[in-house]
Amino acid sequence: MFCSCLGKQAPYSENDSQEDPSEGFGPSKLGVRTTVDEPLSASQAIEVLQAGNRRFVQGDAKAGGFDQRARRALASHGQRPVATVIGCADSRCPVEQLFDARPGDIFVLRNAGNTCTHAEGSMVGSVEYSVAVLETKMILVLGHTGCGAIMGATKLFLERSAQKHIEATCQKDAQETTDQSTEGSESEQKSRSTLLGLLDALVPVAEQACVQLGAGSSTEEIAAHAVKVNVWRTINFLLSYSLIIREKVASGEVELQGAIYNMSSGAVDFLGKSPKQAQLLNYDGHVVPSMGGPVRQVS
Secondary structure, three states: OOOHHOOOOOOHHHOOOOOOOOOOOOOOOOOOOOOOOOOOOOOHHHHHHEEEEEEEEOOOOOOOOOOHHHHHHHHHHHOOEEEEEEOOOOOOOHHHOOOOOOOOHHHHHHOOHHHHHHHHHHHHHHHHHHOOOOOOOEEEEEEOHHHHHHHHHHHHHHHHHEEEEEEEEOOOOOHHHHHHHHHHHHHHHHHOOOHHHHHHHHHHHHHHHHHHHHHOHHHHHHHHHHHHHHHHHHHHHHHHHHHHHHHHHHHOEEEEEEEEOEEEEEEEEEEEEEOHHHOOOOOOOOOHHHHHOOOOOOO
């Protein structure tokens, strides 16, 4: 059950209307999107996000003005965002700006690598709140080019792969090799950090990208492809472990899509739905692993 302080919204009053509609980011009665407005459909939300990104790329952003009346409207009447976006914490990828949005337009969740790998209960629960209470119909997982978390995970994967190759071809006594492997593992555990844990959890993304590209791919090529693989992985995680999201996607009420932001051009490439969506809608996971749910392979 959601906290009443999150779900409760003040009633709409005619005295509060009618400000000019927000320009280019969906219809609104108070000049900013609040609970007096109807939710946008998934297709409408995507169109609004695409239009906002075009304005951003063209240098024609409209979201700069946000006055006291708009703040009061959001405070008094609550929020009705058009979409939920899971983005990366990278300071070069501010979600609201690259979609030319204002406060109240987008429900944003961000962490390094736009992933649900760690703190997944918080991420998934927040997405569930956005679709169940705020009634957003579009969930967008947004990766970006040049992602540091993905590059770090890729380098970690390649280093471990190289080490495994050396150990496999080394002409030493089997017992000596076993002892050295144990010592190395213990050393890595002693120097382990939370950041290393995050990168370690993203290593399967880099591995999958490497397999898909084939032998001979450079570190940069693997990392670039891994960005897309990681977007699908986060989407698949949401579908696998959230009954609320899965049911709403299955009914057609909500759409779950991926996208990649190009930091050089400013453009967002919308990827559509996960190739595994139909398969994952038949899963039965209800709770994420960190909150006691069963662990399954999500790729």
